[in-house]
Amino acid sequence: PTLKPVITIDGPSASGKGTVAALVADKLGFHYLDSGALYRLTALYALREGVSWEDAHGVARLAAQLPAAFRDGKVWLDGNDVSAAIRAEDIGMGASKVAALPEVRAALMERQRTFLTPPGLVADGRDMGSVVFPRADLKVFLTASAGVRAERRYKQLIAKGESANLDRIQLDISERDARDAARPVAPLRQEPDARLLDTSALTIDQAVDQVLAWFAAV
Numbered sequence: 001p002t003l004k005p006v007i008t009i010d011g012p013s014a015s016g017k018g019t020v021a022a023l024v025a026d027k028l029g030f031h032y033l034d035s036g037a038l039y040r041l042t043a044l045y046a047l048r049e050g051v052s053w054e055d056a057h058g059v060a061r062l063a064a065q066l067p068a069a070f071r072d073g074k075v076w077l078d079g080n081d082v083s084a085a086i087r088a089e090d091i092g093m094g095a096s097k098v099a100a101l102p103e104v105r106a107a108l109m110e111r112q113r114t115f116l117t118p119p120g121l122v123a124d125g126r127d128m129g130s131v132v133f134p135r136a137d138l139k140v141f142l143t144a145s146a147g148v149r150a151e152r153r154y155k156q157l158i159a160k161g162e163s164a165n166l167d168r169i170q171l172d173i174s175e176r177d178a179r180d181a182a183r184p185v186a187p188l189r190q191e192p193d194a195r196l197l198d199t200s201a202l203t204i205d206q207a208v209d210q211v212l213a214w215f216a217a218v
């Protein structure tokens with residue numbers, strides 16, 4: 001490992017990236033970058049500022065000066081706690097729309113790299129290993145079957161006391177995955193140098209232990 005080691009965890013929606021990445025960061029005492037939150041924040045900010053998700057220049061301008069912060073385990077926008085608001089399914093959909101715009105991805109690039117400070121970083125998203133941190137010490141492509149992912153998202157919503165419909169979630173997830181994989185810029189896909197971790201039949205602890213074991217061996 002280098003002086004500022006990086007572990008990237010990319011993969012499709014609801015595969016467990018965020019949960020596993022945060023726990024690995026915790027175990028190692030590393031910083032954690034939830035890059036999806038930046039795209040979700042951008043979508044929410046555009047909505048609140050009345051800028052259409054299709055307006056590439058308008059959204060990129062907002063992304064470049066996103067008044068966002070990650071503090072006390074919460075996500076803030078303009079001084080307001082938006083931790084719950086950015087997790088809404090329609091904001092996830094908006095995030096995948098603005099994330100397909102090259103101008104928006106460029107506007108968020110530098111900001112993502114500033115998260116890399118000693119003692120190291122665990123970053124999760126879609127293009128952490130392919131674009132943002134191409135020289136990462138360990139790259140993981142974390143996935144699970146579509147059925148398992150939809151069920152996990154469903155349980156997550158029910159646990160939060162929200163109403164949820166499994167068929168609707170299946171549709172949302174597959175629409176978002178298809179858009180993320182089909183876009184010309186930074187598409188969702190397993191890089192040749194990324195290790196595949198299929199968590200369909202793994203507990204969270206087993207997935208975390210696998211990533212830690214791989215990292216210990218690099």
Ligand code: CDP
Nearest residue numbers: 014015016017018019152156199202203204
């Ligand atoms: O970040 P991403 O959308 O990939 O997924 P997540 O929000 O971290 O995980 C989705 C849900 O799956 C969470 O409720 C996790 O606790 C759960 N999960 C699981 O049950 N088993 C795993 N091996 C990984 C995640």
Ligand code: CDP
Nearest residue numbers: 013014035036037039095096099125126127
């Ligand atoms: O939690 P979930 O995996 O469903 O989504 P997320 O990681 O919060 O990301 C929301 C959306 O942002 C994704 O559907 C992607 O379109 C986009 N995204 C991206 O393009 N690149 C990243 N590095 C992270 C997220």
